[in-house]
Amino acid sequence: MRPKITVVGAGNVGGTVAQRLAERNCYDVVLVDVVEGMPQGKALDLMQAGAVYGHDALVTGANNYEETGGSAVAVITSGIARKPGMSRDELLSTNARIVKGVVEHIVARSPQAYLVMVTNPLDAMVHVALKVSRFPRHRVLGMAGILDSARFRRFISLELGVSPAEIHAIVLGGHGDTMVPLLRHTTVAGRSITEWLPKDRLEALVKRTQDGGAEIVNLLKTGSAYYAPSASAVEMVEAIVKDHKRILPCSVKCEGEYGLRDIVGVPVQLGKGGAERIVEFDLSADERAALNTSARAVRELCDAVDRLMA
Numbered sequence: 001m002r003p004k005i006t007v008v009g010a011g012n013v014g015g016t017v018a019q020r021l022a023e024r025n026c027y028d029v030v031l032v033d034v035v036e037g038m039p040q041g042k043a044l045d046l047m048q049a050g051a052v053y054g055h056d057a058l059v060t061g062a063n064n065y066e067e068t069g070g071s072a073v074a075v076i077t078s079g080i081a082r083k084p085g086m087s088r089d090e091l092l093s094t095n096a097r098i099v100k101g102v103v104e105h106i107v108a109r110s111p112q113a114y115l116v117m118v119t120n121p122l123d124a125m126v127h128v129a130l131k132v133s134r135f136p137r138h139r140v141l142g143m144a145g146i147l148d149s150a151r152f153r154r155f156i157s158l159e160l161g162v163s164p165a166e167i168h169a170i171v172l173g174g175h176g177d178t179m180v181p182l183l184r185h186t187t188v189a190g191r192s193i194t195e196w197l198p199k200d201r202l203e204a205l206v207k208r209t210q211d212g213g214a215e216i217v218n219l220l221k222t223g224s225a226y227y228a229p230s231a232s233a234v235e236m237v238e239a240i241v242k243d244h245k246r247i248l249p250c251s252v253k254c255e256g257e258y259g260l261r262d263i264v265g266v267p268v269q270l271g272k273g274g275a276e277r278i279v280e281f282d283l284s285a286d287e288r289a290a291l292n293t294s295a296r297a298v299r300e301l302c303d304a305v306d307r308l309m310a
Ligand SMILES: NC(=O)C1=CN([C@@H]2O[C@H](COP(=O)(O)OP(=O)(O)OC[C@H]3O[C@@H](n4cnc5c(N)ncnc54)[C@H](O)[C@@H]3O)[C@@H](O)[C@H]2O)C=CC1
Pocket: 008, 009, 010, 011, 012, 013, 014, 032, 033, 034, 035, 077, 078, 079, 080, 081, 082, 091, 095, 098, 101, 102, 117, 118, 119, 120, 121, 122, 143, 144, 147, 175, 223, 224, 225, 226, 229
């Protein structure tokens, strides 16, 4: 039997996650949404695509959770997306309510699942999922750092005319304006990025990365990015289910690592145990201060969620 992956929210991100998973041809996928007929329609469409594209994954669409039982991983994308001029934080109260209900349903049927959170504001939704599920921290992860790092790598790649495959970069911190691209750990073909680009260009690319989500929201006007976000979420699913031991930035609850007790994006070793290890990089004083600032911003949002849910 193939591992079952449930994707909640069959909109732009969730629908594309389901497509990418089906195309891997090694998972069965359950797609859940509140809109009647929509997940069922997308599921059928995806299975028909398989007859052309060469996969035979079972994709089931549903408006309830009956088919989700025994999921290995649940990817939670349900909720509203921001529009131009909005911050992710403005989604907090609506999405916290949605995510709370969804996590209760998932946990009731898949008590051993790993949760990959996508809904924004991301780090605060990891907090909601941890609280509601009562799962240990290694089974509740948020997707953001892979996406933010991918954006940074691609911007560098476009600037230098070098394949992104040659560029190694990692973005830590919360998924918001305070995220922390680590320049000292950014390399192109193994050489420090500071040997490739002058300071002012690097600062511009860091800023573009921090605004990477808003840049796309402003272009699309009716929603937010989903191709790179779905690719990033699938990378997490694959690393967990296939025990890849990848070290990828994910949002997770720190318990003393980096001197923090907050939920924030840090390098995590992902494998069959979920977040198997948090890898501690040596940070400069400036980087540490920036990570602390980012963690504080997330903490304030988590406190706001707690007040809302009290
Ligand atoms: N962590 C990250 O880096 C990223 C996060 N996001 C976030 O992901 C979320 C989804 O984005 P999109 O897919 O673009 O939005 P979308 O609007 O296309 O899809 C969201 C879907 O959730 C469904 N939904 C709402 N309440 C539900 C419930 N109670 N149960 C099941 N389904 C429910 C809606 O019917 C809709 O189909 C947003 O909050 C967005 O901000 C998006 C991109 C990147």
